[in-house]
Amino acid sequence: MKKIxxxxxxxxxxxxxxxxxxxxxxxxxxxxxxxKDGKLKVGLSMNTLNNPFFVAVKEGAEAQAKEDKVDLVxxxxxxDPGKQLADVENLLEQNIDVLIIDPADSDAIxxxxxxxxxxxxxxxxxxxxxxxxxxxxxIGFDALKSGxxxxxxxxxxxxGKGNIVEIQGILxxxxxxxxxxGFNSVVDETPGFKVVARQAANFDRGQAMxxxxxxxxxxxxxxxxxxxxxxxALGALAAIEAAGRLDEITLIGCDAVDPAIEAxxxxxxxxxxAEPPVFLGKEAxxxxxxxxxxxxxxxxxxxDSTLVTPKNVNEVKTK
Amino acid sequence: xxxxxxxxxxxxKEAFNWLSLIEKYRVLLIFIILCGIAGALSDVxxxxxxxxxxxxxxxxxxxxxxxxxxxILIAGIDLSVGAVMAFSGAILAGALTAxxxxxxxxxxxxxxxxxxxxxxxxxxxxxxxxxxxxTLAIMVIARGMTLVYTKGYPLVVSNDAYRYIGxxxxxxxxxxxxxxxxxxxxxxxxxxxxxxxxxxFAIGGNEETAxxxxxxxxxxxxxxxxxxxxxxALSAIIYTSRLMSAQPTAGTGIELDAIAAVIIGGxxxxxxxxxxxxxxxxxxxxxxxxxxxxxxxxxxxxxxIAKGxxILIAxxxxxxxxxxxx
Numbered sequence: 177m178k179k180i181x182x183x184x185x186x187x188x189x190x191x192x193x194x195x196x197x198x199x200x201x202x203x204x205x206x207x208x209x210x211x212k213d214g215k216l217k218v219g220l221s222m223n224t225l226n227n228p229f230f231v232a233v234k235e236g237a238e239a240q241a242k243e244d245k246v247d248l249v250x251x252x253x254x255x256d257p258g259k260q261l262a263d264v265e266n267l268l269e270q271n272i273d274v275l276i277i278d279p280a281d282s283d284a285i286x287x288x289x290x291x292x293x294x295x296x297x298x299x300x301x302x303x304x305x306x307x308x309x310x311x312x313x314x315i316g317f318d319a320l321k322s323g324x325x326x327x328x329x330x331x332x333x334x335x336g337k338g339n340i341v342e343i344q345g346i347l348x349x350x351x352x353x354x355x356x357x358g359f360n361s362v363v364d365e366t367p368g369f370k371v372v373a374r375q376a377a378n379f380d381r382g383q384a385m386x387x388x389x390x391x392x393x394x395x396x397x398x399x400x401x402x403x404x405x406x407x408x409a410l411g412a413l414a415a416i417e418a419a420g421r422l423d424e425i426t427l428i429g430c431d432a433v434d435p436a437i438e439a440x441x442x443x444x445x446x447x448x449x450a451e452p453p454v455f456l457g458k459e460a461x462x463x464x465x466x467x468x469x470x471x472x473x474x475x476x477x478x479x480d481s482t483l484v485t486p487k488n489v490n491e492v493k494t495k
Numbered sequence: 496x497x498x499x500x501x502x503x504x505x506x507x508k509e510a511f512n513w514l515s516l517i518e519k520y521r522v523l524l525i526f527i528i529l530c531g532i533a534g535a536l537s538d539v540x541x542x543x544x545x546x547x548x549x550x551x552x553x554x555x556x557x558x559x560x561x562x563x564x565x566x567i568l569i570a571g572i573d574l575s576v577g578a579v580m581a582f583s584g585a586i587l588a589g590a591l592t593a594x595x596x597x598x599x600x601x602x603x604x605x606x607x608x609x610x611x612x613x614x615x616x617x618x619x620x621x622x623x624x625x626x627x628x629x630t631l632a633i634m635v636i637a638r639g640m641t642l643v644y645t646k647g648y649p650l651v652v653s654n655d656a657y658r659y660i661g662x663x664x665x666x667x668x669x670x671x672x673x674x675x676x677x678x679x680x681x682x683x684x685x686x687x688x689x690x691x692x693x694x695x696f697a698i699g700g701n702e703e704t705a706x707x708x709x710x711x712x713x714x715x716x717x718x719x720x721x722x723x724x725x726x727x728a729l730s731a732i733i734y735t736s737r738l739m740s741a742q743p744t745a746g747t748g749i750e751l752d753a754i755a756a757v758i759i760g761g762x763x764x765x766x767x768x769x770x771x772x773x774x775x776x777x778x779x780x781x782x783x784x785x786x787x788x789x790x791x792x793x794x795x796x797x798x799x800i801a802k803g804x805x806i807l808i809a810x811x812x813x814x815x816x817x818x819x820x821x
Contacts, residue, residue, distance in 0.1 A: 225642070225647050226642055226647050226743050226744055227647070227744075228647065228648050228649060230647075231646065231647035231648060344795075347795070347796075372792070373789075373792045374792065374794075375789060375792070375795055376795040380742075380744060381649065381738055381740070381742055382734065382738060382742055382744075382745060385737065385738060386552055386785075387789060389548055389552065390548070390785075390786055390789030390790055391789065391792075393539050393542070393544065393545040393548055393786075393790060394537065394539055394789070394790040394791075394792070407649075410738075410740075411738065414737065414738055414739070418662055435649070435651060435740070
């Protein structure tokens with residue numbers, strides 16, 4: 177009897193926990209399969225929702241969906257291409273009108289895009305591209321250009337010479353690769369630059385702090401640091417600040433998330449590159465609306481990347 | 496003939512002693528060799544500031560690994576440590592932002608960690624669910640709760656007194672290092688000199704016998720998992736303070752690093768054999784390896800291969816010596 181009671185108690189706790197998280201998750205979903213009220217129903221398959229950049233993409237999309245009275249169904253693939261394929265299949269089952277995909281992996285998602293093609297549901301990608309299937313359009317930032325902006329900023333700030341550190345993102349993604357490629361194209365044509373360390377920290381603040389601590393130990397003189405996103409820039413900043421070498425180092429991040437903007441205002445971070453994720457999410461939903469109205473859309477939409485420095489930090493809009 | 500026999504025996508005995516000495520201190524030996532190589536490869540490795548740097552980096556994994564040692568000593572495993580760490584950190588940041596006094600916020604974080612740990616222990620001990628499965632479930636739940644609570648964003652903390660825990664120094668020694676040594680000192684004492692410690696070894700050695708000997712196995716198990724959860728929260732306090740923000744992704748994969756540190760340190764996965772001293776050295780081996788590869792600016796692709804190889808070598812050497820001893 178005691179056993180049964182404790183078992184029941186356990187069940188209650190688990191159901192309670194699951195219930196809590198379900199509530200949160202379903203706030204973006206709507207009941208029923210087909211929107212009967214004639215509202216447009218859009219599926220958004222996100223690659224991850226535990227990274228601030230992508231959470232902001234989702235929030236931008238939700239804000240726009242609310243404004244345009246669009247039903248938005250969001251799924252989270254947790255960075256797993258396999259799960260994302262299942263997500264896409266599930267979304268296609270729910271009678272959506274347009275499908276938006278932020279691919280976890282550019283190659284693996286091709287199968288998902290083809291499934292949407294077969295189901296005759298218009299589909300397009302945001303942020304990362306699909307290497308297969310037919311997409312109506314692609315909306316994103318130019319990662320190559322963003323890397324070049326960072327390189328040119330350091331070149332100008334340091335007068336074309338100095339010891340450089342590059343902290344890279346996830347090298348398995350094209351954003352990670354292209355930002356690095358763009359940055360290094362500038363470094364290669366700047367003979368005065370010497371790359372003293374090049375390490376990956378997977379777009380993660382904690383990892384970047386650790387990597388930067390080691391780099392600071394190994395290199396008594398560092399002039400410029402490029403971190404391929406703001407989370408890593410903030411991690412590197414924590415390490416640099418703790419080492420008391422804030423004045424010596426010029427640091428640039430990328431994305432322009434709020435804490436980075438604050439750090440620029442506080443004079444700790446020298447620059448970042450605004451690729452506001454909220455705009456990407458909003459643009460995605462606007463485009464879905466256009467597609468449903470059979471309006472023409474460009475094959476590729478590149479959103480602006482702008483350099484943010486203390487000079488223009490108060491004017492830059494990120495939301 | 497009869498005259499030569501005793502001499503032979505003596506020689507054998509001496510050789511055996513020498514081997515057993517290496518056997519006893521093999522982990523330490525691997526660590527010293529690794530440090531020697533690291534020092535030869537990089538001239539900054541042995542500088543005071545780098546030594547402090549490595550110890551401070553290691554503290555977070557080491558503290559979690561010390562709790563993991565207890566769990567593995569009773570032949571269990573705790574996969575939830577990283578997720579519990581993330582959730583405790585989020586609660587701490589939330590409490591501070593809500594204006595709680597620092598002491599209360601720290602207690603809340605530790606309490607949350609302890610509760611998760613006790614819950615792990617309760618499911619394992621009360622229902623006989625293998626700890627691998629029970630803690631896997633808690634890991635997923637705690638990670639999910641962290642994402643719900645933080646909404647996927649890092650929670651920024653601003654509290655100067657709290658910053659001191661992660662970034663402050665006491666007589667030149669960073670606070671996280673002091674916390675780490677206090678934790679290990681306490682665990683060493685507990686395992687060696689308290690009946691609680693002896694019960695842990697008894698349960699790991701043979702659970703049936705322990706029950707027959709009248710040990711309250713269930714209570715000990717719950718307590719052990721509780722300690723593991725508590726120490727995950729302690730690590731979260733340091734980690735969150737170092738970054739001055741609670742990361743929703745904090746501690747991802749840290750459970751594997753902690754388990755590796757325990758195993759490299761010579762604690763048997765089958766339970767009943769090992770201790771925290773080895774775990775500390777195991778964690779240091781991994782920390783030194785990470786550090787020297789970064790100091791040398793080795794490409795991240797090769798870093799994980801090198802790390803895996805060293806773990807493999809350490810474990811192979813370990814199993815070889817266990818066989819010789821048999």
